[in-house]
Amino acid sequence: GATIGILGGGQLGRMLAVAAARLGFRSHIFEPGANPPAADTAHALTTASYEDTAALTRFAQSVDVVTYEFENIPTAALDVIEAIVPIHPGREALRISQDRLTEKTFLQELGLNVAPFADIPDRAALDAALVRIGTPAILKTRRFGYDGKGQSRLQGPEDAERALRDMAGAPAILEGFVDFSHEVSVIAARNAAGDVACFDPGENVHRDGILHTTTVPATLSAGQRMDAVLLAAKILNALDYIGVMGVELFVTSGGLIVNEIAPRVHNSGHWTQNGCTVDQFEQHIRAVTGWPLGDGTRRTDVVMENLIGDDMDRVPALAREADTAIHLYGKAEVKPGRKMGHVNRVKR
Ligand code: ATP
Numbered sequence: 001g002a003t004i005g006i007l008g009g010g011q012l013g014r015m016l017a018v019a020a021a022r023l024g025f026r027s028h029i030f031e032p033g034a035n036p037p038a039a040d041t042a043h044a045l046t047t048a049s050y051e052d053t054a055a056l057t058r059f060a061q062s063v064d065v066v067t068y069e070f071e072n073i074p075t076a077a078l079d080v081i082e083a084i085v086p087i088h089p090g091r092e093a094l095r096i097s098q099d100r101l102t103e104k105t106f107l108q109e110l111g112l113n114v115a116p117f118a119d120i121p122d123r124a125a126l127d128a129a130l131v132r133i134g135t136p137a138i139l140k141t142r143r144f145g146y147d148g149k150g151q152s153r154l155q156g157p158e159d160a161e162r163a164l165r166d167m168a169g170a171p172a173i174l175e176g177f178v179d180f181s182h183e184v185s186v187i188a189a190r191n192a193a194g195d196v197a198c199f200d201p202g203e204n205v206h207r208d209g210i211l212h213t214t215t216v217p218a219t220l221s222a223g224q225r226m227d228a229v230l231l232a233a234k235i236l237n238a239l240d241y242i243g244v245m246g247v248e249l250f251v252t253s254g255g256l257i258v259n260e261i262a263p264r265v266h267n268s269g270h271w272t273q274n275g276c277t278v279d280q281f282e283q284h285i286r287a288v289t290g291w292p293l294g295d296g297t298r299r300t301d302v303v304m305e306n307l308i309g310d311d312m313d314r315v316p317a318l319a320r321e322a323d324t325a326i327h328l329y330g331k332a333e334v335k336p337g338r339k340m341g342h343v344n345r346v347k348r
């Protein structure tokens, strides 16, 4: 069988490797860190940095296709790999989603609604943007932000100096604060044949900037549900996308606003493991290996809850709950804010 190369050995890489194995594929993980969660589910593991061209070359030569679990892969590493083997999802999706400015610009040019935003290279740009966009607003680093890190909220123009200091010199964008009622996400898949399949949108609740729960079905009208799925498909088609993507949306009285896109399997799609015949991980493996997309119809109501840090102490009690599937990532060390696993509670 074919071998799938996976960049990144975290929990997403781990669950991708499990899905790959179930379809008869081998997987080879490339991960700079020691003892990654994916190590014990993959067939092969390369521990090397993304600057190690020789290691990247050997890795690429050992696989038939490369995919990834995170979007911040250095461009030079991608160049080395792509000279040897295809990368799915493709470079354009990575380029756009690595930078909030290119991402928001792309989405806006597609005709989708996004929060008002401005590039903030310096203090003068911030002052001008605060006049145009107003407050409340959020200053965000353009690159490398996750779990709400690299963000600073401004209640008024007097917060400009502090917010800019919070960016620590990193390039940033300012976003107007969206008055949303709740947040939802669409996990969408597209394969090489151009088929698109979307999972039912999930409703997301964050705690301390980290995803806490995803609930399906989400609170959405039939029209909103249709809009969510159609706009996700529009994004995937525009990128000639191959793989699974997470599309985060704000629900407002004026319609859906796109917050951000992630060119990979997504935490808010973990409910599919126990809610669908084919989950997001298998769907991604199918897409990047040229298979037909699977049946992602939702079979039951599900609440996914992340197990963060000390939530691990609750596992013995969770293991006694009926209708609860437990997914643990095998991380040796518990740290505050660290994603250790998740549970999917399905409706009886
Ligand atoms: P993730 O872990 O999902 O990648 P992130 O660090 O990339 O998160 P965002 O998704 O941009 O950050 O923002 C985190 C959360 O902050 C959002 O889910 C939302 O609750 C809130 N938020 C972000 N931008 C806005 C905005 N423009 N208006 C209102 N709330 C916002």
Ligand code: MG
Residues within 6 Å of the ligand: 145, 146, 147, 260
């Ligand atoms: Mg993000």
Ligand code: MG
Residues within 6 Å of the ligand: 248, 259, 260
């Ligand atoms: Mg987000």
